[in-house]
Amino acid sequence: MLILASLLFYSYGEPIYVLLMLVSCLANWALALALDTRKEDAASAGRKAILTLALVLNLGVLGFFKYAGMFVGTIDSLLGLDLKIGAVALPIGISFYTFQALSYVIDVYRGKISAARDPFVVMLYISFFPQLIAGPIVRYRHIEEQIAQRSFTLNGVACGMRRFVVGLSKKVIVADSLAVVVDGIYGNQSGEVDFYAAWLAAICYALQIYFDFSGYSDMAIGMAAMFGFRFQENFTYPYISRTMQEFWRRWHISLSTWFLEYLYIPLGGNRKGEARTVINKFTVFLLCGLWHGAAWTFVVWGLIHGIFLMLEEIVPLKKLPHWAGHLYTMFVVVASFVVFRADSFTQALQMYANMFGFNTESTVGAGSLAFSYLDPWTLTIFSIALIAMLPVTQVLSPQAKLWKKMGVTNPSSTYMPATVDTRVWSLGLTLVLLAANLLILAAGGYHPFIYFRF
Structure with a gap:
């Protein structure tokens, strides 16, 4: 069946x-x-x-x-x-x-x-x-x-449905709302993209792709749980990382571990000297970038990540204060996603010129294109996204005490349905989210998943 x-x-x-x-x-x-x-x-x-x-x-x-x-x-x-x-x-x-x-x-x-x-x-x-x-x-x-052989239980179905609704909400409510800002700024042909607009688009896209892709992963994990399957997590709050190495341990985990096990280690890993290690890592991230799409912009994105991963082998960035390491990592991640999102190198260079002040023709001020997108709905979604990308659910979840008692330090590392939360407000919130998603989908406000084209 x-x-x-x-x-x-x-x-x-x-x-x-x-x-x-x-x-x-x-x-x-x-x-x-x-x-x-x-x-x-x-x-x-x-x-x-x-x-x-x-x-x-x-x-x-x-x-x-x-x-x-x-x-x-x-x-x-x-x-x-x-x-x-x-x-x-x-x-x-x-x-x-x-x-x-x-x-x-x-x-x-x-x-x-x-x-x-x-x-x-x-x-x-x-x-x-x-x-x-x-x-x-x-x-x-x-x-x-x-x-x-697997167990098919009502509890598993309930947990899976809740996980599915959370993933659908990430996609339809958060990611698709941010996509309006990103697509509008990247698609602007009038030369009105300035410093503020460029950075707004870059930050919104970093949030969009995270909630879009992690939302799909949540939906897949949740739906699999309805049929008795337990999939490992694909994301564990990557935007709290303090180094690029940590970022790749938290971002698209199933892909990064695939390349580690089936490419990096067979090539020799870090066992054959520093020069070979550099070549191996560059090879992995070149192919990782190419895996994401048939365009050289994706290859450059992969190489940017490879360069900073190699830099971390030389410079002791792990010793930076937590806030400094986090700022460095997020700067690299957000900036590198510009070339990932851009339709061409020309567009990427134009965005970088606006972001870093190299475009002397762009105007900065109260009339910035960015402010035309900062309506109450977008600001609300943006605020929700900034909070939701943090591991707040681990603190607020009714399962937190159970995980602590079991000695589980990172409950997101593996999907653990445990017992479904039956409190009225929690069930009610799930139903409200599901209804909101259905209304948005019925209104036609839907963007295809970003990773469908990969």
């Missing part, structure tokens, strides 16, 4: 590419099974050939659909050629389910898990609809037992 629901869900937006996903599921099931039958000879050339084939097939499909146009366009620009290719529609979620499939095959190769004999098990793992199109990236070994 879950497989059927997943296929129907995916076909609603991508009817043709359901076949591509099914082929990916069956191919990776067969390749992993072939690896498992040869596990007695772990280092055999045959197993390495099968793994190589799996890497080529998965990355080849991802590369064709996602990056063919980008690389052909780059070659045309550099060499003055005209090697245009027809428009290739990007299958939704292909970056996410490809990485899940790769982790499954690689873990079988490494002997960490056994290959599933039943193809429907692999199909459910790869196509499970709550996290199919925007993550989090789930490892097979984390849910293998849950696929085979």
